[in-house]
Amino acid sequence: MYKRYVLVITFxxxxxxxxxxxxxxxxxxxxxxxxxxxxxxxxxxxxAAQHHxxxxxxxxxxxxxxxxxxxxFVATSCGSxxxxxxxGHPFSTLTRFGINDSLGRNEFDNGPQLQNRALPGYMxxxxxxxxxxxxxxxxxxxxxxxxxxxxxxxxLAMAAANTTNPDGVRGHPNWSALPTFVSPNPNSYTQNxxxxxxxxxxxxxxxxxxxxxxxxNQDIGITSTFNPSDVYSHLDIDxxxxxxxxxxxxxxxxxLKAPIQRNQSDPDVIQGGALFAQVGCESCHKQTLTTGFSPxxxxxxxxxxxxxxxxxxxxxxxxxxxxxxxxxxxxxxxxPPLWGLGLSKNSQGGKYFLLHDGRAKSIDEAIQLHGGEAAxxxxxxxxxxxxxxxxxxxxxESL
Amino acid sequence: MSLKFFAVAFLATTSFFAxxxxxxxxxxxxxxxxxKQIMNMDAIYxxxxxxxxxxxxxxxxxxxxxxxxxxxxxxxxxHQFQFRRLTLFxxxxxxxxxxxxxxxxxxxxxKEIAIEFAAVDxxxxxxxxxxxxxxxxxxxxxxxxxxxxxWEFIDRPISATQMLPAxxxxxxxxxxxxxxxxxxxFGYELYATSGFDNSIIENDQNRTSLPAAKxxxxxxxxxNSGEPLITxxxxxxxxxxxxxxxxxxxxxxxxxxxxxxQLDDKRKVNVFAVDLKTTINKTKTNFIGEWAWVFxxxxxxxxxxxxxxxxxxxxxxxxxxxxxxxxxxNNSVLNLACRLEYxxxxxxxxxETKEKIADDVWSVMPAISFRPSAQTVFRLNYRIQKQRDxxxxxxxxxxxxxxxxxxxF
Numbered sequence: 001m002y003k004r005y006v007l008v009i010t011f012x013x014x015x016x017x018x019x020x021x022x023x024x025x026x027x028x029x030x031x032x033x034x035x036x037x038x039x040x041x042x043x044x045x046x047x048a049a050q051h052h053x054x055x056x057x058x059x060x061x062x063x064x065x066x067x068x069x070x071x072x073f074v075a076t077s078c079g080s081x082x083x084x085x086x087x088g089h090p091f092s093t094l095t096r097f098g099i100n101d102s103l104g105r106n107e108f109d110n111g112p113q114l115q116n117r118a119l120p121g122y123m124x125x126x127x128x129x130x131x132x133x134x135x136x137x138x139x140x141x142x143x144x145x146x147x148x149x150x151x152x153x154x155x156l157a158m159a160a161a162n163t164t165n166p167d168g169v170r171g172h173p174n175w176s177a178l179p180t181f182v183s184p185n186p187n188s189y190t191q192n193x194x195x196x197x198x199x200x201x202x203x204x205x206x207x208x209x210x211x212x213x214x215x216x217n218q219d220i221g222i223t224s225t226f227n228p229s230d231v232y233s234h235l236d237i238d239x240x241x242x243x244x245x246x247x248x249x250x251x252x253x254x255x256l257k258a259p260i261q262r263n264q265s266d267p268d269v270i271q272g273g274a275l276f277a278q279v280g281c282e283s284c285h286k287q288t289l290t291t292g293f294s295p296x297x298x299x300x301x302x303x304x305x306x307x308x309x310x311x312x313x314x315x316x317x318x319x320x321x322x323x324x325x326x327x328x329x330x331x332x333x334x335x336p337p338l339w340g341l342g343l344s345k346n347s348q349g350g351k352y353f354l355l356h357d358g359r360a361k362s363i364d365e366a367i368q369l370h371g372g373e374a375a376x377x378x379x380x381x382x383x384x385x386x387x388x389x390x391x392x393x394x395x396x397e398s399l
Numbered sequence: 400m401s402l403k404f405f406a407v408a409f410l411a412t413t414s415f416f417a418x419x420x421x422x423x424x425x426x427x428x429x430x431x432x433x434x435k436q437i438m439n440m441d442a443i444y445x446x447x448x449x450x451x452x453x454x455x456x457x458x459x460x461x462x463x464x465x466x467x468x469x470x471x472x473x474x475x476x477x478h479q480f481q482f483r484r485l486t487l488f489x490x491x492x493x494x495x496x497x498x499x500x501x502x503x504x505x506x507x508x509x510k511e512i513a514i515e516f517a518a519v520d521x522x523x524x525x526x527x528x529x530x531x532x533x534x535x536x537x538x539x540x541x542x543x544x545x546x547x548x549x550w551e552f553i554d555r556p557i558s559a560t561q562m563l564p565a566x567x568x569x570x571x572x573x574x575x576x577x578x579x580x581x582x583x584x585f586g587y588e589l590y591a592t593s594g595f596d597n598s599i600i601e602n603d604q605n606r607t608s609l610p611a612a613k614x615x616x617x618x619x620x621x622x623n624s625g626e627p628l629i630t631x632x633x634x635x636x637x638x639x640x641x642x643x644x645x646x647x648x649x650x651x652x653x654x655x656x657x658x659x660x661q662l663d664d665k666r667k668v669n670v671f672a673v674d675l676k677t678t679i680n681k682t683k684t685n686f687i688g689e690w691a692w693v694f695x696x697x698x699x700x701x702x703x704x705x706x707x708x709x710x711x712x713x714x715x716x717x718x719x720x721x722x723x724x725x726x727x728x729n730n731s732v733l734n735l736a737c738r739l740e741y742x743x744x745x746x747x748x749x750x751e752t753k754e755k756i757a758d759d760v761w762s763v764m765p766a767i768s769f770r771p772s773a774q775t776v777f778r779l780n781y782r783i784q785k786q787r788d789x790x791x792x793x794x795x796x797x798x799x800x801x802x803x804x805x806x807x808f
Contacts, residue, residue, distance in 0.1 A: 025798060026799060027472060027473060027798045028472075028473050029473025076702060076704060089751075118701070120698045348792075349790035349792060
């Protein structure tokens with residue numbers, strides 16, 4: 001009888017210890033600066049709930065034939081192309097093709113994105129022979145809400161300052177025609193009916209609403225009330241995603257945190273940062289920008305460090321794919337934000353796939369492929385000592 | 400079907416035996432067959448049951464409930480209390496060499512009532528039996544032998560439930576038989592049933608998923624492809640060594656024609672599995688495992704998100720450490736156990752980079768189980784799991800404990 005009491009008491013004691021130590025046995029969270037996903041700090045509870053709803057729709061909602069996928073498509077979900085909200089992989093690279101005329105006609109009519117996958121029984125689109133095209137590797141989503149809130153005045157001011165840049169940097173905004181579902185802000189600047197656009201590889205997208213609706217339609221073949229045109233039949237059909245889900249996803253993208261720089265006190269990183277400025281990278285990869293007013297307090301009037309000017313730059317013939325969007329030239333590309341660069345491998349399967357189409361397999365290779373307006377900076381980088389080049393790359397990897 | 404139906408059915412069945420409450424000795428417990436001539440294929444009938452007087456019907460079943468505290472990369476859903484399932488068996492001997500057994504499972508979390516097995520068996524000869532009705536396809540070892548109280552682990556194997564579709568049953572017919580001589584036994588099963596559908600590659604799992612086809616209850620009335628799913632298994636057992644089984648399941652899975660019109664190419668799914676079960680007599684260490692390969696004909700125009708090959712399996716190692724009277728229970732057993740699991744949901748290389756596609760998971764699950772009787776088990780499991788996405792990015796790390804009880808009644 002005594003043994004039984006001992007056993008029962010021992011069992012109860014172990015059960016209590018086990019329960020108390022529950023949290024200790026769980027795997028720890030990765031450090032916040034090692035992750036690209038996660039909300040911006042300071043959201044209200046209601047905003048956090050909407051962010052979470054958007055997170056679920058973005059990362060967990062997989063479309064099928066029954067829920068509207070395709071029948072021709074590029075991906076089956078948002079998260080398929082943006083693992084961990086980071087950069088994409090060649091597997092999820094999409095293809096844009098064709099040249100729009102000078103008025104931007106055909107820009108939004110059933111394309112110009114190649115639908116390279118199809119449901120069973122259907123055939124995917126084929127690239128018309130001889131058509132210029134460019135491959136786009138999905139960008140990181142992180143910090144998009146901050147980029148959306150940079151004022152057009154700031155963009156124009158950066159463009160104006162470029163006119164006297166001694167290295168020949170001449171970045172300018174892309175002016176694009178907007179699809180009917182996008183309502184420009186009342187204070188937006190216009191030029192011949194076009195507006196300053198800032199998202200996408202060619203900066204041809206006006207805002208995150210435009211980007212999200214277009215991505216649902218062109219990437220997954222999902223129609224919405226905003227863009228009911230089916231990519232296969234080219235006819236307007238019933239919406240396949242609700243307005244609420246679209247708006248939740250937009251809010252999710254708007255409220256993703258900005259990447260956090262790592263190893264900031266490392267002497268090599270500090271020296272690399274100085275070299276970054278000295279070489280002239282910052283002419284395009286602007287370190288600090290400021291948001292305007294936002295009803296989301298956490299995003300409103302904030303300084304942030306994206307390493308982009310959101311402007312188009314001529315990158316030379318080596319990166320000229322023959323594709324234009326908006327008023328961009330074929331060799332012009334928007335300065336990609338460098339924040340989160342060092343974490344790219346964590347969403348690209350352990351390897352770098354950099355530049356607009358992932359052709360660069362290392363940061364050094366990406367730098368060497370810079371031409372045109374960036375040629376001077378590249379040459380200055382190459383003129384550095386080997387150890388200095390490594391310091392600069394280490395700095396970029398810390399971002 | 401609804402939970403209301405379940406309640407009515409359960410009450411009606413149990414009330415029939417209500418007099419047994421007055422005199423419990425009227426309700427006789429027939430334990431499972433412990434003869435050595437038992438193979439994995441006998442799992443369906445090798446269950447304890449309650450029998451009332453001379454009534455030619457036996458009633459049985461099992462129940463499973465558990466507590467879990469799991470977390471992934473530091474994020475936990477907290478303390479979860481789960482009632483996994485209640486399963487009822489009703490069996491009867493209709494006449495000489497004709498018997499019937501049904502297994503009805505209630506899973507309240509999924510608001511699901513499923514007939515997992517309901518078949519009539521007719522014996523012509525020990526080597527030739529006809530089975531017809533709702534059949535559990537004999538692929539691998541787990542699908543047929545899935546009762547919770549038989550296992551030392553709370554969760555069912557990942558490969559059996561997330562790669563293979565356990566518990567996977569279909570309407571159909573087939574033959575089975577057994578032959579034994581001295582220490583050797585040979586068994587075979589061969590069935591033609593209804594089968595899968597296009598949800599294998601069109602599902603919200605975003606990967607090739609045979610279990611997605613379980614959602615389609617219409618398969619019990621209409622076979623999507625119009626062609627039979629063939630499932631066959633052969634197994635050999637030596638009572639001193641153990642049992643090895645080889646199984647195959649395959650057929651067309653998509654609706655490739657309708658109303659005489661060709662809608663698509665005929666696409667096939669093929670599954671091969673090998674299973675083993677053995678005991679080291681000296682140490683009483685039990686090993687049971689299963690490994691399967693899945694081949695799915697995925698259109699080339701479809702996304703590589705949906706792979707055309709999968710593979711995976713599990714190995715359970717169970718070591719009894721105490722076998723004596725514990726806390727007043729005679730012949731109770733305390734086991735230490737460990738389950739090793741691996742599944743690769745997408746075996747192949749990316750067209751774009753020629754590099755290996757990941758989308759895999761492995762898990763190690765040490766466990767302690769206590770069996771106060773052979774039919775009841777208390778289980779404490781600790782799971783360590785790593786799961787990689789399609790691209791092979793840093794894995795999601797999951798770990799945590801589960802504690803539960805499972806018992807036949």
